Amino acid sequence: MSGPSYFLVYDRNAGPVDLMNKRAVFKSWWLPMAFALPQLLLIFFFFYWPATSVLTWAFSLEPAFGGVGERLFVGWDNFRDVFADTEYWRSVSLSLFFAFSATALSMFIAFVLAICVDRQLKGSGLFRFFYIWPYAIAAPAVGLAFRFIFAPESGLIAVVNTWSPDLWNPAKFGSHAMILVIVCFAWKWIGYNFIFMTAGLQSIPRSLIEASAMDGSGPVRRAFDLQIPLLAPTLFFLLVLNLTESFVGPDTYGIVDLTTEGGPNKSTDVMVYRIVSEAFRGLNYSGAAAQSLVLIALIMLFTFIQFRYVERRVHYK
Amino acid sequence: MAEINIRDVRKSYGRTQILHGVDLDFKSGEFVVILGPSGCGKSTLLRMIAGLEEISAGEISIDGRVVNDLEPRDRGCSMVFQNYALYPHMNVAANIGYALKVAGVPRAERQRRIAETARIVGLEDFLDRKPAQLSGGQRQRVAMGRAIIREPKVFLFDEPLSNLDAKLRVQMRVEIRRLHKRLSATSVFVTHDQVEAMTLADRLIVMNKGHVEQVGTPLEIYHRPRTRFVGSFIGSPAMNFFESTVAADGNFVLLDGIRVAIDAALGSANAGNAVAIGIRPEHCRLITAGTANSIPAVVDFVEELGAGRIVHVEIDGQDFAVAMDEGQLWEAGSTVGLQLPAQHIHLFSLETGLRLDDVPSLKRTMKTTVAA
Numbered sequence: 001m002s003g004p005s006y007f008l009v010y011d012r013n014a015g016p017v018d019l020m021n022k023r024a025v026f027k028s029w030w031l032p033m034a035f036a037l038p039q040l041l042l043i044f045f046f047f048y049w050p051a052t053s054v055l056t057w058a059f060s061l062e063p064a065f066g067g068v069g070e071r072l073f074v075g076w077d078n079f080r081d082v083f084a085d086t087e088y089w090r091s092v093s094l095s096l097f098f099a100f101s102a103t104a105l106s107m108f109i110a111f112v113l114a115i116c117v118d119r120q121l122k123g124s125g126l127f128r129f130f131y132i133w134p135y136a137i138a139a140p141a142v143g144l145a146f147r148f149i150f151a152p153e154s155g156l157i158a159v160v161n162t163w164s165p166d167l168w169n170p171a172k173f174g175s176h177a178m179i180l181v182i183v184c185f186a187w188k189w190i191g192y193n194f195i196f197m198t199a200g201l202q203s204i205p206r207s208l209i210e211a212s213a214m215d216g217s218g219p220v221r222r223a224f225d226l227q228i229p230l231l232a233p234t235l236f237f238l239l240v241l242n243l244t245e246s247f248v249g250p251d252t253y254g255i256v257d258l259t260t261e262g263g264p265n266k267s268t269d270v271m272v273y274r275i276v277s278e279a280f281r282g283l284n285y286s287g288a289a290a291q292s293l294v295l296i297a298l299i300m301l302f303t304f305i306q307f308r309y310v311e312r313r314v315h316y317k
Numbered sequence: 318m319a320e321i322n323i324r325d326v327r328k329s330y331g332r333t334q335i336l337h338g339v340d341l342d343f344k345s346g347e348f349v350v351i352l353g354p355s356g357c358g359k360s361t362l363l364r365m366i367a368g369l370e371e372i373s374a375g376e377i378s379i380d381g382r383v384v385n386d387l388e389p390r391d392r393g394c395s396m397v398f399q400n401y402a403l404y405p406h407m408n409v410a411a412n413i414g415y416a417l418k419v420a421g422v423p424r425a426e427r428q429r430r431i432a433e434t435a436r437i438v439g440l441e442d443f444l445d446r447k448p449a450q451l452s453g454g455q456r457q458r459v460a461m462g463r464a465i466i467r468e469p470k471v472f473l474f475d476e477p478l479s480n481l482d483a484k485l486r487v488q489m490r491v492e493i494r495r496l497h498k499r500l501s502a503t504s505v506f507v508t509h510d511q512v513e514a515m516t517l518a519d520r521l522i523v524m525n526k527g528h529v530e531q532v533g534t535p536l537e538i539y540h541r542p543r544t545r546f547v548g549s550f551i552g553s554p555a556m557n558f559f560e561s562t563v564a565a566d567g568n569f570v571l572l573d574g575i576r577v578a579i580d581a582a583l584g585s586a587n588a589g590n591a592v593a594i595g596i597r598p599e600h601c602r603l604i605t606a607g608t609a610n611s612i613p614a615v616v617d618f619v620e621e622l623g624a625g626r627i628v629h630v631e632i633d634g635q636d637f638a639v640a641m642d643e644g645q646l647w648e649a650g651s652t653v654g655l656q657l658p659a660q661h662i663h664l665f666s667l668e669t670g671l672r673l674d675d676v677p678s679l680k681r682t683m684k685t686t687v688a689a
Contacts, residue, residue: 207402210369215416215463216390225415229406 057289078290087266088274088291092298095247095271098182103242106186107235110193115223117194118201128198135191139251143258146184150259170260174267177260181268184255185246193238200234201227240306248272248299271295319380319393319470319503320345321366326375328361328527335361337527338375343520346501348494352514353524354550359507360475362524366505367396367473379471395464396473400480401456403448403463409435410444413462420467430466437496438462454485461493465500472497474506478513490516511551515539523547543672545665548595554627554638556595560667563587570594573633575612578659583674591667598640600661603628603647604654611654616647630655 026032058079061072082088113131117124134142149156152169160167170176204227212222228235246252253272256262262269262277269277275295279288321343328336336358343349351359364370366377368389377384384392395416403412411418414431422430435441438458448456457477464472474493478486494517497504508514514521515535523530523538523546531543542548548556561570561577568584569576570592577594604611614630614637628639628647637655647653664673 205400205402207398207400208404210367210389211396211398211402211463212404212415213369213389214367214394214396215467216419217415218390221419225419226404 054289054292057285058293060286062285062289074286078286079294082287082290082294087269090266091269091271091274094178094267094269098178098185098252098268098270099243099246102182102185102189102246103239105182106189106242107193107238109186110190110197111223111235113190114194114197114201115219115227117198118227119219131194132191134188135195137188139188139254140258142184142188142251143255146180146187146255147259150180150183171264174264177264177268180259181252181255181270184259185251188251188255189242189245193242196234196238197231200231204230236306236311239310240303243302243306244299247302248295321471321503321505322376322378322381323362323366324376324378326362326365326377327373328358328365328370329373334373335527336373339529341522341529341532343503343505345503348497348504348506348517348519349522350506350508350514350518350520351522351524352508352511352550353530355509356526357524358527359509359524363396363473363475363505363507366392366471367394368392369396393470394473395467395469395471396475397457397460397464397477399476401448401460401477403456403459405448408445408447409440409451409459409462412448412459413440413466416463416467434462434466437465437499453481454489457481457485457489461496465496468500470502472500472502472504474504474508476508477506478508479510486513493517511553515551523550525550541672542595542663545593545595545670548663548665552597552599554598554640556597556663557601557637558593558595559635560591560593563590563592563664565589572612572657577612577657577662578610579662579664580659580674583664587664587673590673592673593665593667593670595663595665596657596661598627598638600658601637601639602656602658603630603639603641603645604656606652606654608654608656611656614653614655616649616651616653618649619647 056071059073059075061074061078063071113127117128117131137145147155150168150170152158152161152166152171157168161169166172168176170180208226208230209222212226217225248271250272252270253276256268256270256273257276260268262273271291272295275288275291278284278291282288321341323339323341323343326336326339327334339358339362351362353359361370365372366379368384368387368391372385379392379394404415407415410428410431413434414427417427417430431444432441435444438461440455440458440462443451443455448459451459457480460477477493478489481489490513493506506513506517518535520532521535521538522532525546531538531547533541533543538547538551542551542556545558549558559572561572563570563579563584564576565588567576568581569578571577572594579594603614606613612632614632617629617631617636619629620627625640625642628641630637630639630653632655639655665671666673
């Protein structure tokens with residue numbers, strides 16, 4: 001038995017045992033199965049089953065009230081229906097708009113905060129601690145909190161409506177509703193982005209910042225000339241993650257569900273929300289399944305584009 | 318070209334004070350080296366001049382202007398960092414020219430000056446390379462180029478040679494000195510390497526534990542160390558010390574029961590005082606055992622240096638290093654006579670560590686006695 005000796009432990013019966021290379025052989029078949037079963041069941045029920053269901057539903061006409069009747073194979077008909085629907089295309093563009101705006105807002109604010117903390121201004125240790133918190137809150141909770149804050153008639157923001165009626169009313173204006181969900185999402189993800197950016201900024205040697213200070217650049221110039229280029233790998237990673245998460249993530253669903261419910265007049269009916277509500281409220285399983293597949297394809301395309309064209313410009317040290 | 322005046326400058330982090338009131342004046346165009354062991358506050362002092370470290374108390378002025386509250390870029394200093402601090406994503410030309418770019422110097426002018434600077438530091442053929450593609454010595458040159466392109470009034474060097482191998486270090490040392498001759502800007506160079514300090518300095522400042530121990534030319538500091546610390550810190554191998562008491566009635570101290578003559582004037586002035594006696598290895602002499610005026614010693618071991626050797630002898634359990642040229646060979650284990658010439662003996666107070674034959678009027682903030 002070869003291998004690093006520091007993994008050796010002494011077994012009273014078997015003598016020295018190398019933990020790294022140890023091959024335990026079970027004497028019976030049911031014990032290992034019993035150990036593996038919970039995880040296998042979880043994967044089966046929550047991944048393989050739904051995934052195959054989505055695949056079959058997307059190409060068949062699924063009865064609305066359960067699979068009692070005959071399942072009719074319809075080929076690409078579900079997709080044709082989805083693509084023919086102008087509402088669907090509106091949802092796609094809303095999703096794209098939401099994803100890009102929320103990502104941009106969240107990353108921009110997180111970057112500014114991270115730069116400020118990195119400058120070690122007074123109290124930055126405390127702020128670093130607090131900035132991370134929002135990420136620990138579940139999206140629906142964020143949605144609920146923001147629903148109260150941004151309620152046009154009774155929330156903290158209601159005061160603006162006393163200056164001029166309907167200055168802020170997400171229940172009435174689609175644009176306001178969209179701003180609301182974007183702000184919610186950005187607020188939650190700022191913490192996450194902030195952690196990574198702070199860690200990235202900390203890995204830039206202090207002497208580089210000092211050298212640039214000696215060379216005459218101020219904080220803003222330094223951010224553009226030094227910190228952004230050196231942080232590029234981190235920024236790229238966060239870009240992919242934020243876009244994906246805002247496009248299809250559970251946070252987006254949770255926030256939309258608890259603040260606007262896709263309204264008013266479907267102006268915040270982003271793709272994830274539309275799929276869930278069509279499947280489980282509209283009971284259109286087949287249509288929703290087809291939309292899910294399209295969404296997956298879009299995400300793959302998205303990520304491909306990012307890696308193909310954006311990552312090249314990222315300067316890895 | 319600028320004068321730097323440092324007035325009672327202190328630095329503390331919380332309650333820990335690491336600079337205890339430093340007073341120094343650097344003349345315009347001078348090459349000053351600050352030497353001290355790590356943690357003595359020398360780098361902190363340099364960074365305070367640069368503006369990278371806040372000044373807790375006191376005043377620093379450059380060219381007569383107090384710079385305490387000025388941003389680094391407004392102080393007219395440029396700095397070479399220990400780890401070079403090159404911008405890894407920029408090529409050599411961009412690294413060197415960054416300060417000009419920030420200052421908004423037009424492109425053509427910028428390129429002309431980059432080319433000129435690259436020529437001075439010998440990097441013409443490397444302008445398109447990234448720092449990662451350069452050797453240590455070349456990176457060092459980029460860092461120097463970046464410092465000189467701004468034509469600063471003051472150059473600050475923060476242990477710039479400590480990351481280089483021994484051979485390159487000697488070479489860069491010569492280049493730095495040559496560069497200073499050419500640009501003659503006031504230069505402050507921080508190091509813990511005494512050879513660098515001795516060879517580069519017009520004036521040498523020795524620091525220890527946040528205090529300035531001595532200011533002077535390298536030779537003054539070598540020949541007349543003002544404190545026991547300076548005596549032990551400068552010189553290689555280090556100065557030999559032994560502790561004794563000045564005889565009450567004569568001009569000698571006892572070492573292992575044998576009289577060692579000291580300067581007559583000193584002896585009578587300090588009769589009865591406990592002292593630390595220092596003598597450099599290169600000033601000790603070994604002779605045949607039993608010769609008059611010598612102390613019997615046993616040869617412990619011999620270090621061969623090629624050009625000479627260091628003989629370690631033992632007297633009464635105390636080690637003495639004696640540096641000698643080639644010549645007579647001393648066998649380990651043999652008994653020899655050690656001579657300590659009176660004119661090379663340094664006397665330090667055992668209590669304060671101060672040199673005893675210092676002219677009393679010279680205070681801690683002493684001026685150099687030799688005009689530079």
